[in-house]
Amino acid sequence: MAFGIAARAKGSDGGSGDRSGTPLNFLVRLANSGWFRPVLLLVILTILWDVSVRVFAIPAYLIPKPGDVALALMSDWDQLLAASVPTTMATLGGFALSVLFGIPVAMLIAGSRTVEAYVYPLLVFSQSIPKVAIAPLFVVWFGFGLLPKVISAFLLAFFPIVVSAVQGFKSVDTDMMDLAKSMKASRLQTFTMVRLPHAMPAIFAGLKVSITLAVVGAVVGEFVGANSGIGFVLQRSIGNFELPLMFAALVVLAMIGVVLFWIIDVIERLAIPWHASHRHTYTATS
Amino acid sequence: MAQPNLKIVGSEETGRLSQKTLIQIDGVTKTYRTRDGEVPSLRPITFDVRDGEFLVVVGPSGCGKSTLLKMVAGLLPVSSGTISIEGTTVTEPHDDVGIVFQSPVLLAWRSVLRNIMMPVEVRRLPRDKYLERARALIRMTGLEGFENKYPWQLSGGMQQRASLCRALVHDPKILLMDEPFGALDAMTRERMNVELQRIQHETGKTVMLITHSIPEAVFLADRVMVMSERPGTIAATYEVPLPRPRTLDVMGHPVFIELTQRIRAHFNAQGHLD
Numbered sequence: 013m014a015f016g017i018a019a020r021a022k023g024s025d026g027g028s029g030d031r032s033g034t035p036l037n038f039l040v041r042l043a044n045s046g047w048f049r050p051v052l053l054l055v056i057l058t059i060l061w062d063v064s065v066r067v068f069a070i071p072a073y074l075i076p077k078p079g080d081v082a083l084a085l086m087s088d089w090d091q092l093l094a095a096s097v098p099t100t101m102a103t104l105g106g107f108a109l110s111v112l113f114g115i116p117v118a119m120l121i122a123g124s125r126t127v128e129a130y131v132y133p134l135l136v137f138s139q140s141i142p143k144v145a146i147a148p149l150f151v152v153w154f155g156f157g158l159l160p161k162v163i164s165a166f167l168l169a170f171f172p173i174v175v176s177a178v179q180g181f182k183s184v185d186t187d188m189m190d191l192a193k194s195m196k197a198s199r200l201q202t203f204t205m206v207r208l209p210h211a212m213p214a215i216f217a218g219l220k221v222s223i224t225l226a227v228v229g230a231v232v233g234e235f236v237g238a239n240s241g242i243g244f245v246l247q248r249s250i251g252n253f254e255l256p257l258m259f260a261a262l263v264v265l266a267m268i269g270v271v272l273f274w275i276i277d278v279i280e281r282l283a284i285p286w287h288a289s290h291r292h293t294y295t296a297t298s
Numbered sequence: 299m300a301q302p303n304l305k306i307v308g309s310e311e312t313g314r315l316s317q318k319t320l321i322q323i324d325g326v327t328k329t330y331r332t333r334d335g336e337v338p339s340l341r342p343i344t345f346d347v348r349d350g351e352f353l354v355v356v357g358p359s360g361c362g363k364s365t366l367l368k369m370v371a372g373l374l375p376v377s378s379g380t381i382s383i384e385g386t387t388v389t390e391p392h393d394d395v396g397i398v399f400q401s402p403v404l405l406a407w408r409s410v411l412r413n414i415m416m417p418v419e420v421r422r423l424p425r426d427k428y429l430e431r432a433r434a435l436i437r438m439t440g441l442e443g444f445e446n447k448y449p450w451q452l453s454g455g456m457q458q459r460a461s462l463c464r465a466l467v468h469d470p471k472i473l474l475m476d477e478p479f480g481a482l483d484a485m486t487r488e489r490m491n492v493e494l495q496r497i498q499h500e501t502g503k504t505v506m507l508i509t510h511s512i513p514e515a516v517f518l519a520d521r522v523m524v525m526s527e528r529p530g531t532i533a534a535t536y537e538v539p540l541p542r543p544r545t546l547d548v549m550g551h552p553v554f555i556e557l558t559q560r561i562r563a564h565f566n567a568q569g570h571l572d
Contacts, residue, residue, distance in 0.1 A: 187403045190373050194391045195420040205420070209407045286407045286448055 076256040084256035085263060091245070092264045098241040100268055102158055102230035106165020107223055107272075110173050113166075114222075115215065118177030122207075132178075139171045144232050151237035161233030161241070168229035169222040176218025180211025213287045216280040223276055227269045242268070320472065320504050321347035321370060326379035328365050338529035339365050342379065345523065345532060349471075352498055352505045354515040357525030357533075358565060363508045366530075367476050370506065371397055383472065393421075396465030398475040402457035404449035404464075411436070411445040414463045421468060428467060435463040438497060455486040462494070466501070473498075475507040479514070491517055492546060499543050513549060516540075516557045524564050533564050 042048055062078050064070070072080065085092070117135075120127045143164060150160035184207055192202045234243025242265050249258040328340040340362040347353050357363045368374040370381055372391040381388040383395070396417075404413045411432060418428040436442055439459040449457055458478060465473055478494075479487045495518055498505050509515050515522045519538050526533040536557055540548055548554055 185403075187399045187401055188405075190368070190371075191397070191399065191403050192420070193373055194371055194395070194397045195417045196391055196393070197420045201420055205416070206405065209405070212407075284407065286450075288450070 073253050073255060076259055080256040081259040081263065084254075085260040088257055088260060092242075092261060095240060095242050095245045095261070096264050096268055098158065098161070098238075099227070099230050099234065099243065099265070100272075102161035102165050102233060102241070103223075103226045103268065103272065105158070105162035106167075106229055107169050107226040109162065109166040110169035110222055110226070111219070114170050114173035114218075115177050118174045118181060119203075121174070121178050122181035135171070135174065143167050143229065144235075147232050147236040150233065156237050156239065160236075161230050161238065161243075164233030164236075165226040165229035168232075169226035172221040172225065173215070173218040176214045176221075177211060180214025181207055183214070184210050209284075212284045213289070216276070216284065219276050219280075220273060223272045224269050227265065227272065231265065318349040319346045320349040320351075320384060321506070322380075322382045323347075323366075323370070324380050324382075326366070326369065326381055327377045328362060328369065328374070329377045340377075341529045341531040343531055344379075345535070347504060347506055350502050350504055352495075352507070352518055352520045353523060354507045354509060354519035354521070355523045355525060356509055356512060356515040356561065357530060358527055359510065360528050361525045361530035362528060363525055363530065364476050367474055367506065367508050371395060371474050392472070393468075394471045396468065396470040396473050398458070398461050398465045398473070398478045400477040400480050402449070402454075402461040404457055404460055406449055409446045409448060410441060410452065410460050413449065413460055414467050416464060417468045423468060431469065432463065432467050435466055438500070439463055439493070453486075454482050455490055458482065458490065459493075462497070466503070471504055473503045473505045475505065477508050477510070480509070487511075487514070488546060492544075494518065495542070495544055512558050512561050513554075515561070516554055517544060517546075517548065522557070522561060524561055526564075534561075536561065 058078050061075075065075055065077050076084075117131070121132055122128075147160070147164050150163050154160040154163065188206055188210070189202070192206050197205065230241070231243040231246070234241040235247055238244045242261050245261045246258055246265075249255070249261060323343060323345050325342045325344055326340065327338070327342050330337045330339055343366065355363045355366065365374060369376050370383075370388065372388045372395070375389075383392050386392075404410075405416070408416065414432045414435065415425070415429065417423075418425060418432075433445075436445060439462060441456060441459055441463065444452060444456065444460075449460070452460065458481075462478070465475075479490050482490060491514055494505075497503075498518075505518075507515075507518060516538055522536045522538060524533045524535070525531065538553075538557060540551060540553055
């Protein structure tokens with residue numbers, strides 16, 4: 013999406029080459045780039061936040077001023093950066109496990125009515141158990157290391173991948189299956205040539221939901237028992253009423269989520285350039 | 299083995315059909331089992347398709363004509379009776395058959411050429427040999443320059459041409475078409491009819507095509523088989539003695555008009571015009 017807009021903006025520049033150096037044109041280009049609008053909104057929200065804290069005289073121990081958060085972000089940068097490493101590791105670990113287990117499970121569920129009848133309801137049932145409630149159990153079972161956080165992230169990230177992949181595998185229309193059948197395609201050929209590519213857009217939609225949930229899962233794991241990670245910093249800073257640091261940790265956490273989401277988005281663009289959601293960028297590059 | 303060029307039927311053979319039977323349908327019925335019990339879809343049906351013949355089956359919606367085609371294709375088991383192609387009973391999809399569905403069912407993630415080559419890949423046929431054939435088909439259907447485009451970049455008519463190329467790429471004797479132009483607009487549909495007529499004429503393939511358009515049926519067919527309502531069976535069969543190659547002008551021919559009227563009368567008598 014972002015690329016398409018950028019490409020189009022560049023294209024229109026070519027037509028009016030004589031104006032391309034003017035500051036006005038630069039501003040127009042800036043305003044048209046994909047990242048500009050969300051950043052603009054963020055800036056507006058931050059200003060609103062600052063103004064409301066001042067106008068309503070909200071004490072700093074309830075909501076800190078954005079300036080203080082920025083200061084905390086700068087002064088505690090090394091600590092936050094160090095804390096984000098285990099959180100990112102737990103997130104990625106849990107996410108990788110979800111992909112590793114989620115897609116094969118989805119294949120089984122989509123491929124067999126029996127498996128679906130047995131497994132799917134249980135999966136939905138297990139999903140309704142709040143992970144925060146069972147997270148302490150993982151500490152009892154697996155100690156204070158990385159593993160309980162990975163498992164916590166995995167438990168949250170697993171479900172969306174399974175649901176979307178099942179939907180993707182099952183949505184192949186009957187004509188397409190008849191086509192494969194008429195060529196006497198083997199089960200494996202049908203899977204690799206038809207079912208899997210067909211399911212890819214749905215799988216990627218699941219991966220995007222799942223990566224952000226994996227971050228949540230990792231932090232939940234860290235809340236319960238950890239001596240490092242963003243979750244640990246959050247807990248400690250709120251215990252010490254260091255609200256600016258806590259907000260700074262939240263900012264870092266959001267950044268981790270955004271960057272990971274963006275990476276999945278880039279991979280998706282490369283993996284399924286043919287999909288409807290990428291078509292305009294695709295024509296621009298081909 | 300000769301080059302995989304398209305088989306061109308010489309002019310001396312034009313218009314003459316061999317009397318050899320290629321597809322035999324003998325007392326075939328189809329009954330679907332549903333929750334409400336057994337629903338008959340086809341009453342016993344018996345007919346032959348000759349080698350090189352263009353047979354069009356026309357009938358109202360739900361008369362079981364698609365079911366019939368799927369059974370010939372080996373995609374659906376028969377409830378009773380037998381279908382045989384060149385003497386062999388059909389129990390699974392036959393290698394000498396290519397199918398075109400109502401929707402083009404092109405794979406969105408493959409270019410036009412790779413879509414056309416899919417049967418070659420699946421059947422593990424020699425790629426180089428068939429690539430040449432695929433290119434010949436692309437030329438024949440006027441898809442040159444679109445080989446590397448993706449299906450969504452093509453118009454509906456072009457997509458259906460690509461699916462026709464895919465059905466023909468492994469050089470099957472038989473082409474089965476299930477309302478192939480039903481989703482196209484009227485103008486494109488007429489043009490596709492002219493082209494299909496030409497392609498069949500040039501390649502000498504045996505075609506069995508399902509439609510519910512009477513003019514389309516008469517324009518394309520050597521023989522039109524009219525089916526009755528569900529549970530379907532053969533209501534009548536008409537030979538179309540119009541010379542080939544046919545152009546759209548044929549639609550003004552007295553024989554054409556006479557035939558379309560007679561076929562239409564069947565549906566009017568049944569009280570249903572699709």
